[in-house]
Amino acid sequence: MAPSSKSEKDEGKTKAQRKHKEHVVKLLVRGKLSGHFPQRRFRKLPPRVCVPLKNIVSEEFLTAGHIFLGFTKCGRYVLSYTSDCGEDDDFSFYTYHLYWWEFNLHSRLKQVHHVRLFAGEEIYSDLYLTVCEWPNDTSKIVIFGFNTRSSSSVLMNLMMSDENNRDIYITIASMPPPKPCSQFFFSIGGGDCLEHGYVLNSRYQVVYPFPTFQPAFQLKKDQVILLNTSYSLVACAISLCAGNQDTSPQILYTKKLSSPNFGPASAPLSSVPQRSPERRQPPQSPCPVSTPHSQSQAAARAREFAADLFRRAQASGVVGDKEEEKRVGSDEKVRSTRDKGHVEMPKLERQTSFPQASTSAHSLAPGPPPAPSSSSSPPTQAPTEGTSTEPGYVNYSHLQYCLPRPGASEQGYEDDKVQLPFTVTDLKGKNLELVNGTYNGQCVSVEQLTLDFEYLINEVIRYDASWASQFCSFSDYDVVILEVCPETNIVMINIGLLLLAFSNSDEEHCRPNTYHSNLRVSWDLNTGVCCTVGVGDLTEVKGQTSGSVWSSYRKTCVNTVMKWLVPESGSRYINRMTNEALHKGSSLQVLADSDRCTWIVL
Template identity: 65%
Template sequence: MAPSSKSEKNDSKHKPQRRHKDHIVKLLVRGKITGQLSQHLFRNLPPRVCVPLKNIVSEEFLRAGHIFLGFTKCGRYVLSYTRDWGEDDDFSFYTYYLYWWEFNLHSRLKQVQYVRLFAGEEIYNDLYLTVCGWPNDQSKIVIFGFNSLLMAENYRDIYITIVSMPSPKPCPDCCKLPSTLSIRNGSGKCLEHGYVLNSRYQVVYPFPTFQHAFQLKKDQVILLNTSYSLVACGISLCQGKQGDSSQILYTKRAPLSYQPSSSSSTTSSAASSLPHGVEPSEPGYVNYSRLHYCHQQPCSVEQNTGAAAGYEDDKVQLPFTVTDLKGQTLQLVCEPHNGQSVCVEQLTLDFEYLINEVIRRDAAWAPQFCSFSDYDVVILEVCPETNIVMISIGLLLLALSASDHCRPNTYHSNLQVSWDLNTGVCCTVGVGGLTEVKGQTSGRVWSSYRKSCVNTLMKWLVPESGSRNINRMTNEGLHKGSSLQVLADSDRCTWIVL
């Protein structure tokens, strides 16, 4: 019924509309199910769980340029970093330091550890940083950095630091510190809380992305796409005599056999093992190494220190350097060692060797194939229980036309391959048909290919439980000229307001 008077009309205009608001617990549960939380959810929070950063950090640290990233997965620490630029404009470069702050809701942040990132590298560009932890392995974190891309460049530098976490409680084996010193960055006898791995490699166009949700899905292992190979790096700590007990990757040497595809169609659905016979043996497209590092021993040989000196080609093995928190190089163990040591394993999958093998054995268009000019590799899934990695390889290739065998044309295709981290064996899951590339730039081809990979991932997506998720912090907002509003520890319902 319409209002009967002017006053009633005015009253109806000013009458507030009642809006239904969901309870915050319901919204948080919905966020866990969908994997998305609305930013509006964190605008009005109870004061008891909102802590202003300026109230818990001394102003001198803020003036020193500390950039706060967020909480570690355990919720015990808040991480920040600083970047310093030298005074000489001609030869100066950036140096990065990462800091751990012990968090307590009712007291100021306490700095407990810091370490230099990407030590030994000359970094001339401000880096995009991503800090991640594994699903259940909270003994270490990985810092992934890359330089911003300039139009004239056809490569990009990738920097990796893997560093052990501080001990959550007093460790008798760690370095004894004076009572006046609370920040640990020295070398002690405990490697469990005091080692750093650094590495650098270059990727080329089309630049592989850092897929943290897959590359860190298996505890203690990081998968690195170097453009030429996929490197599975296993990092573990050996407490006693070195042996097979420390081995994470490549533990089984099963006999290899090849089963030809049962389908003659363009797309092969049969999972066929690539090598055949090459007797238990290593597949030709993989390379494996395992190295141990420990503190310097008395009378140690100088040439035994440092990175894996025997691997100069980074297409085969990544050149890791292993140090303590202070930057002192650990000794490469060449003989049986009874003390603590850091074990670094690398299982490398050579892309070009693999591509040729898949085409030769499983592609229906193999008789037309001439050569491939470029490729792009995307990780589709990682199963930490079975150690199987599923990858998709997009190809730009030259092949003879089915109607004209005189002149090759440019085509696009894709391969789906599973890789077993236990045996190193790859199996063909699918081979796509040939799609002729007519007037398209390579950039457009790769953009379309990655979009199709995203569509595939979304079809396969199963939300991870809170215990299995990958904790991720990044400085991406800084490069976009913005800042985080809060540092959220959603599991413990605590927020630091910036």
């Protein structure tokens, strides 16, 4: 009902203003309880904490093309970058530089550090850039760049005409020291301090459907970055170590398996081409071939224990001949079913069919105990302690780099097990030396644990999909990270599949149809072991384009992530800065340091 008098109108206006100007302490307490602060409540800050950019940066830097991105997490630095494509925009490659500016509220910005991004790469279009910092690792920074191939550049059209590929560029650079360093000359270009003066660069290609960059998950574990290359998920760990092999930290693959790999033997992953314009075709075999399976020592002990119980029961007359025949017949039936590629087992006892490092009952490979025998034959020999084999779907490498020693020649880094070729340099672009053998100085340690998607997909379908007998082949897939637990080192992924499979209907069994499904898998970065969490049903694709299928699939993944979402703590968050506004033809309004309530007005 509308106010009937002027006094009522004024009173209503006063109440609205009072409600709008809710006490700031209440807002802060509410934000502390909910885990986030409503930004619309703090759109305006007092002028004393707002600094115009033109007042603290010389005009020459602005005209030189510096694009300011934001504050670092510590609040000490403001970051900017430049992109130079030479005098001829159509036939010149782009070069990128990232700059650190020391910020003080009452003085001008001071440029203290810079690195060249994506050194050695021929970049033929302007890139979308995302600059990120880990939750608690303040020693380095990640720069992720990609192009969309939508540029009108003549050079780009000459170089790459395939719209189905996208180039991804990665730079991981050490941060400048927060305090003066005796080895690092705190000036532009740096010095010979490895701790504050190394840069890692890498480049790879992804194919359609292009995997998205998810900093909230891919950088959730300190010192580790997860990279989806379309064919594999690569966990890269970068750390600084003393160089001694006995004391150097190992972040990934710290608990190697003591049991052989489960499933068929295959060629090493390093022998398979990693970046190809087209998907590698998986083996087209609707009926998996059975192969011998070696049990772990824990499984062997458990089976022998069960067999011993039956032998004792038989000796005491508890188990009759009929019961024994029935049990032996059941065992043979289960073995026969497993040979056909499918085993019906209770879900609680079948959480995974992949090898486990644990000795719990649920981690034992499926299969009943062997039939008891009256003979006193010795138990099957289990693998000896200390044997270590990595699962066939993973690959691990660990390399270390040091500053070039006098008289050492510059060398390349060729290694069959390196899935992503990193170049490791100092700030001046000179390659660091690969450490072979023992070395007592500081080293940059680069670990890579690679999960091969296509190998994994075939394994999960073969052993854990109820529709495995209908499966023919898969034509495409899309992998989305759903969650990462930095405490347990578990990565949860969802694999969307477009596949060919036969229908259950006898009338339609003559030719396969196109279906969509998904596989949920957890990946342990400590052991490399994958566990099947769930396998979706087959949904027939009728009249849909692949684009609509993947769009719907990713919306489903977003809904799942939002259901699982737990608000981050005030200090443990991933700082993220982008040049997205520039590509949209606009500019950021402010550079906000929310932790210290400081704004730079652009």
